[in-house]
Amino acid sequence: MQAKVGLILKSCCLLRFYVLMAALAWLLVEGGAVAVCARTKAGVRTVTIDAGHGGKDPGTLGPNSKEKDVTLAVALRLGEKIRAKHPEVKVIYTRDKDEFIPLDERSAIANVAKSDLFISIHCNSASATVAKGVETFVMGWHMAEDQFEVAKRENSVITFEQDYSQKYNHFDPNSPESYIIFSLMQNVFHDQSIEFATLVQQNFVKKNNRFDREVKQAGFLVLYKSSMPAVLIELGFLSNRKEESYLLSPKGQEETAEAIAQAFDTYAKRREVSLLEKVTSDSARADTASPAPAVGRRYLIQVASVNERIGSKHPLRREFPNLIELHEGKRYRYFTDRYGSYEEAKKNLQSVKEKYKDAFITSFED
Numbered sequence: 344m345q346a347k348v349g350l351i352l353k354s355c356c357l358l359r360f361y362v363l364m365a366a367l368a369w370l371l372v373e374g375g376a377v378a379v380c381a382r383t384k385a386g387v388r389t390v391t392i393d394a395g396h397g398g399k400d401p402g403t404l405g406p407n408s409k410e411k412d413v414t415l416a417v418a419l420r421l422g423e424k425i426r427a428k429h430p431e432v433k434v435i436y437t438r439d440k441d442e443f444i445p446l447d448e449r450s451a452i453a454n455v456a457k458s459d460l461f462i463s464i465h466c467n468s469a470s471a472t473v474a475k476g477v478e479t480f481v482m483g484w485h486m487a488e489d490q491f492e493v494a495k496r497e498n499s500v501i502t503f504e505q506d507y508s509q510k511y512n513h514f515d516p517n518s519p520e521s522y523i524i525f526s527l528m529q530n531v532f533h534d535q536s537i538e539f540a541t542l543v544q545q546n547f548v549k550k551n552n553r554f555d556r557e558v559k560q561a562g563f564l565v566l567y568k569s570s571m572p573a574v575l576i577e578l579g580f581l582s583n584r585k586e587e588s589y590l591l592s593p594k595g596q597e598e599t600a601e602a603i604a605q606a607f608d609t610y611a612k613r614r615e616v617s618l619l620e621k622v623t624s625d626s627a628r629a630d631t632a633s634p635a636p637a638v639g640r641r642y643l644i645q646v647a648s649v650n651e652r653i654g655s656k657h658p659l660r661r662e663f664p665n666l667i668e669l670h671e672g673k674r675y676r677y678f679t680d681r682y683g684s685y686e687e688a689k690k691n692l693q694s695v696k697e698k699y700k701d702a703f704i705t706s707f708e709d
């Protein structure tokens with residue numbers, strides 16, 4: 344037993360040495376790769392948070408509330424949470440006080456900052472006071488009747504702006520014909536927008552027990568002009584007394600911001616993983632193009648990174664008999680196996696991901 348542990352530790356030390364050497368080699372030899380590696384630290388580098396309405400535009404009105412106040416309170420809390428957990432991420436607000444910001448300026452702020460994600464925050468309203476629940480929109484052209492109602496209301500804020508007709512190419516928020524402009528749009532960020540919107544909805548429903556009005560698509564001017572994954576979240580109905588008091592309460596605002604912040608965590612983490620895969624894939628291609636290297640590159644699939652060493656009877660050890668353990672500082676990282684090529688690792692990653700969805704490929708010099 345003692346000898347076995349010693350052997351594991353010894354091979355761990357060796358592996359750690361290899362990883363360190365590989366990192367050093369990258370630093371010394373491949374200047375280009377260093378830049379790419381640095382970027383993997385934050386898959387999402389900048390996020391723009393847009394508190395809907397403001398200043399002379401109060402947004403929708405509840406019996407005791409104005410939409411512009413609720414959206415600002417939740418937006419600021421969300422930004423604080425992201426800054427606290429992701430100090431490397433730049434958080435930009437379209438407004439951080441009660442002021443009027445034209446719609447096209449909001450997306451321009453996100454575009455100029457080269458944001459990786461745009462989160463627009465709003466509150467819903469309906470003539471039926473029983474209407475309730477949360478819904479998250481992504482840009483889309485096909486709209487059902489109730490989606491059109493939301494888009495109409497949120498887009499109509501442009502009427503607060505001077506020369507809005509000219510500025511927005513005669514867009515009339517109330518005319519369905521106007522919405523045809525959105526059909527011409529090719530949204531390359533559609534999948535990522537849907538992914539983030541889905542995470543937001545899941546958290547609202549699972550963690551906050553909110554009524555699910557699901558992820559929807561509609562034509563919003565504020566999303567239309569954003570060149571990045573973008574969502575518009577309707578936090579709930581201010582026309583519904585119960586939801587209004589929830590959204591006005593510190594508890595409701597805290598839970599709401601937390602649900603979105605956690606969706607951000609997951610989304611950002613997934614972006615890091617896919618960037619890391621891209622780096623590995625690029626270096627794998629570089630290897631193929633260059634003459635056979637004196638030492639071979641090995642590929643590992645990481646399945647876990649934990650604070651405490653896992654026990655000998657842990658399911659991971661049963662599931663992956665060749666499980667590799669790497670002890671770095673306070674972390675224990677676990678890899679399913681080592682593979683001779685990126686393609687081989689990639690092939691195995693598919694099945695590993697079915698159970699460990701955050702698994703990813705990393706590599707080192709042998």
Ligand SMILES: [Zn+2]
Pocket residue numbers: 395396402403410464465466497
């Ligand atoms: Zn709104």
